Amino acid sequence: MKFIKKQIPLMIVMVVGLLTLASYYVPNKHSVDYIELLSKWENIVMAFAFLLGLISLFYSHYNKISRKTDGWGYSLFVYIGFLGMVVPAMMNGGRQMVDGRLTMLGWSFNYIYNALSATMFAVLAFYIVSTAYRSFRIKSKQAFVLFLAAFVLILGKVPLGQIIWDFLLGWTHATVSEVIEWIMSVPAVAGKRGIMIGISIGAIVTSLKIIFGIERQYMGKD
Amino acid sequence: MLKEKLEKFFKIDRRWIFLLLAIVLFAPIMKPIGLPNKTISRDAQNAYTFMDNIPAGSFVLFSLDYDPSTRPELHPQAMAMVRHAFKRDLRVGVVTFIAGSTGLISQIFAKVPGEYNKVNGTDYVIFPYQANYAAVMTQMGSDLYGIYDKDQDGRDARTLPVMKGVKNYKDMALVVDITGTSILDQWVAFVGDKFNVPVVGGVTAISQPGYGPYLQTKQLKGLLGGMKGAAEYESLIKEPGKGTSGIDSLNLAHLLVLILIMTSNIILLIIRYL
Numbered sequence: 161m162k163f164i165k166k167q168i169p170l171m172i173v174m175v176v177g178l179l180t181l182a183s184y185y186v187p188n189k190h191s192v193d194y195i196e197l198l199s200k201w202e203n204i205v206m207a208f209a210f211l212l213g214l215i216s217l218f219y220s221h222y223n224k225i226s227r228k229t230d231g232w233g234y235s236l237f238v239y240i241g242f243l244g245m246v247v248p249a250m251m252n253g254g255r256q257m258v259d260g261r262l263t264m265l266g267w268s269f270n271y272i273y274n275a276l277s278a279t280m281f282a283v284l285a286f287y288i289v290s291t292a293y294r295s296f297r298i299k300s301k302q303a304f305v306l307f308l309a310a311f312v313l314i315l316g317k318v319p320l321g322q323i324i325w326d327f328l329l330g331w332t333h334a335t336v337s338e339v340i341e342w343i344m345s346v347p348a349v350a351g352k353r354g355i356m357i358g359i360s361i362g363a364i365v366t367s368l369k370i371i372f373g374i375e376r377q378y379m380g381k382d
Numbered sequence: 383m384l385k386e387k388l389e390k391f392f393k394i395d396r397r398w399i400f401l402l403l404a405i406v407l408f409a410p411i412m413k414p415i416g417l418p419n420k421t422i423s424r425d426a427q428n429a430y431t432f433m434d435n436i437p438a439g440s441f442v443l444f445s446l447d448y449d450p451s452t453r454p455e456l457h458p459q460a461m462a463m464v465r466h467a468f469k470r471d472l473r474v475g476v477v478t479f480i481a482g483s484t485g486l487i488s489q490i491f492a493k494v495p496g497e498y499n500k501v502n503g504t505d506y507v508i509f510p511y512q513a514n515y516a517a518v519m520t521q522m523g524s525d526l527y528g529i530y531d532k533d534q535d536g537r538d539a540r541t542l543p544v545m546k547g548v549k550n551y552k553d554m555a556l557v558v559d560i561t562g563t564s565i566l567d568q569w570v571a572f573v574g575d576k577f578n579v580p581v582v583g584g585v586t587a588i589s590q591p592g593y594g595p596y597l598q599t600k601q602l603k604g605l606l607g608g609m610k611g612a613a614e615y616e617s618l619i620k621e622p623g624k625g626t627s628g629i630d631s632l633n634l635a636h637l638l639v640l641i642l643i644m645t646s647n648i649i650l651l652i653i654r655y656l
Contacts, residue, residue: 203517207513257488277450319421
């Protein structure tokens with residue numbers, strides 16, 4: 161039983177993992193066909209993952225409604241929102257416009273999804289500005305450096321800032337765009353590159369651990 | 383006494399700040415000030431130059447991966463770049479890995495092709511949404527019809543005139559990814575580097591600094607950042623749009639942020655030395 165539940169899955173992961181890894185570096189017909197097949201499988205699995213996620217979402221919100229937990233009324237909107245998009249999509253065959261006119265799906269997209277999604281994101285701007293006023297205070301040397309970099313970037317990102325810079329600091333003969341370019345291509349790139357290298361090494365190590373069966377959390381507890 | 387009064391400023395009701403920002407954002411939309419877009423950034427200029435030098439008739443793949451949440455910044459970028467492609471008589475293919483993007487793509491292609499007398503299937507093609515970008519990007523390296531055998535309208539993709547001679551990345555002159563996600567990183571890693579395809583990006587202003595390493599190594603040929611990037615591209619193609627009209631609001635909002643930050647720090651300094 162242990163062989164079926166543990167050894168075989170580990171073996172499949174190792175073989176598939178090594179083959180996929182090798183296919184990246186060996187460009188011949190077999191490896192291309194293999195990757196093609198795997199890509200198709202991956203897409204099919206992804207579709208089932210969506211379905212599983214949907215069932216899980218519905219189930220958890222159904223529980224909230226049936227138990228009348230705090231805020232259960234909001235859970236109703238999960239179903240309303242879902243039906244508000246899916247029913248029109250099925251009725252219109254996924255088309256949002258026919259002969260230049262909005263279908264029901266197009267209407268739902270423009271006037272429900274579009275509006276709600278944009279509103280959620282737009283609200284962030286208000287919180288960011290309020291937080292900037294309350295929290296962006298220079299209390300240390302590091303905070304001062306951060307403030308200086310942020311100040312120049314914010315100023316240089318908009319034409320009005322560039323005009324102000326030229327008016328106040330034009331005598332230095334350095335434009336704000338040049339200063340921004342230096343910040344972006346020296347300290348910012350150095351930091352970002354360090355993060356990217358760190359993440360990549362972490363991903364490689366984790367992948368190798370999965371391929372060689374050291375990391376087995378994906379198999380569950382049994 | 384003064385110290386206490388100043389400290390009150392720190393505890394100001396945040397709704398006053400919200401109101402101030404709302405005024406600053408709405409006023410220029412209602413009555414544009416017309417502030418000039420003073421400079422064109424190097425990365426936006428590079429993106430424009432690259433697209434401008436592609437021979438007419440070449441195939442350019444657009445991956446439009448943003449949803450309504452990032453629409454104000456990215457939709458004008460997409461509009462401007464698609465306009466430029468049509469202006470240059472390039473063939474355009476569109477894919478997306480974000481479900482919420484499909485409606486926005488419909489909006490672009492309901493409007494822009496008509497301005498240049500471009501026909502669906504002959505000059506451009508829109509492929510259906512696919513969820514798994516890594517698998518799709520890899521698959522398109524060998525045969526894109528393995529994933530996209532039909533276009534969005536259910537027509538056989540192989541028989542469309544716009545797809546003539548296009549089988550994989552080798553037949554594409556450029557990949558443009560406009561996204562509010564990290565999908566651009568995957569286009570660079572899975573496609574640009576591996577298949578030697580030029581990649582140009584369009585991202586939100588907040589994620590723009592993160593692409594410095596790719597720009598330095600020319601893994602990205604150009605990059606548009608936020609609404610300013612859209613405005614820059616619009617001025618390069620001489621087609622002012624939503625990016626240009628939004629720049630007034632952007633100007634004043636940025637200025638407001640700076641004034642607020644400076645005010646709070648000046649108050650802090652006064653309190654500290656009082």
